[in-house]
Amino acid sequence: MSAETAVLEVERVSLRFGGVRALTEVSFAVQRGEIFSIIGPNGAGKTSMVNCISGRYRPTEGRILFEGRDVTPLRPNRRAALGIGRTFQNLALFGHMTVLDNIMVGRHHLLRAGFVRGMAYWFGGAQREELAHRREVEEIIDFLEIQHVRKAIAGTLSYGLRKRVELARAVALKPSLILLDEPMAGMNLEEKEDMARFIIDLNQEWGMTVLMIEHDMGVVMDISHRVMVLDFGRKIAEGLPEQVMAHPQVRSAYLGEADAAVSPAEIDG
Numbered sequence: 001m002s003a004e005t006a007v008l009e010v011e012r013v014s015l016r017f018g019g020v021r022a023l024t025e026v027s028f029a030v031q032r033g034e035i036f037s038i039i040g041p042n043g044a045g046k047t048s049m050v051n052c053i054s055g056r057y058r059p060t061e062g063r064i065l066f067e068g069r070d071v072t073p074l075r076p077n078r079r080a081a082l083g084i085g086r087t088f089q090n091l092a093l094f095g096h097m098t099v100l101d102n103i104m105v106g107r108h109h110l111l112r113a114g115f116v117r118g119m120a121y122w123f124g125g126a127q128r129e130e131l132a133h134r135r136e137v138e139e140i141i142d143f144l145e146i147q148h149v150r151k152a153i154a155g156t157l158s159y160g161l162r163k164r165v166e167l168a169r170a171v172a173l174k175p176s177l178i179l180l181d182e183p184m185a186g187m188n189l190e191e192k193e194d195m196a197r198f199i200i201d202l203n204q205e206w207g208m209t210v211l212m213i214e215h216d217m218g219v220v221m222d223i224s225h226r227v228m229v230l231d232f233g234r235k236i237a238e239g240l241p242e243q244v245m246a247h248p249q250v251r252s253a254y255l256g257e258a259d260a261a262v263s264p265a266e267i268d269g
């Protein structure tokens with residue numbers, strides 16, 4: 001695959017918090033249309049990397065290119081406007097708002113703002129725009145099968161449903177790259193299967209490139225096109241899922257933690 005098709009290029013990114021080296025010279029590229037997973041033991045630097053890509057953290061060294069453009073100096077909202085969407089490891093929904101309103105918030109930056117919007121309102125433009133937004137939001141609600149809770153207060157929903165609403169909100173931004181931080185965390189088997197199906201559909205039908213952090217190795221092996229492994233903030237492997245899992249350094253770095261989640265057949269296979 002050539003660099004021309006890379007949606008995301010991470011070049012020698014390092015991140016330090018005082019004396020803690022969260023990331024050390026990590027480089028990788030995500031190609032358009034991929035489902036790319038980052039795995040690694042707790043504290044390996046996975047969330048730090050996603051935060052560097054979304055703009056929440058500024059790398060101490062290195063740079064990040066999105067669709068060929070250096071986005072390293074840009075703030076998170078600018079990166080979101082360019083097409084980088086994300087969900088969070090810990091849910092970040094507005095618990096007191098309805099599902100519908102939570103998802104509408106995801107589209108806010110797409111609405112024209114300020115004076116122009118105010119003027120347009122008087123001529124009916126903003127109303128039309130709002131209606132178009134509502135239609136698109138309804139499409140996302142249908143896709144993620146949350147019609148039955150669209151008017152419910154988000155904070156009252158089960159954890160699995162809230163994760164799905166959070167995904168809907170990120171999708172509402174129509175990102176070309178979506179960053180998913182542990183989308184399966186805390187879910188039962190059925191919820192995980194649903195979420196895996198949604199991620200595959202987002203990728204195949206909606207054309208989104210997916211970068212995912214996930215601890216569930218079964219899911220990672222099943223749906224990722226490529227996998228990168230971090231350990232103590234350094235990249236130790238990258239490649240096809242089965243190649244990565246067969247890598248000796250990955251096995252020694254990862255198995256101590258993951259042996260409960262990975263069956264011996266997957267490890268040896």
Ligand SMILES: Nc1ncnc2c1ncn2[C@@H]1O[C@H](COP(=O)(O)OP(=O)(O)OP(=O)(O)O)[C@@H](O)[C@H]1O
Nearest residue numbers: 017020021022040041042043044045046047048049
């Ligand atoms: N805001 C912060 N301030 C100080 N240290 C931090 C901060 N964020 C992360 N770290 C440190 O950076 C290192 C990498 O953490 P990070 O959360 O990126 O790992 P992770 O691979 O996502 O872990 P987990 O799987 O547990 O979520 C850890 O040593 C962590 O303590």
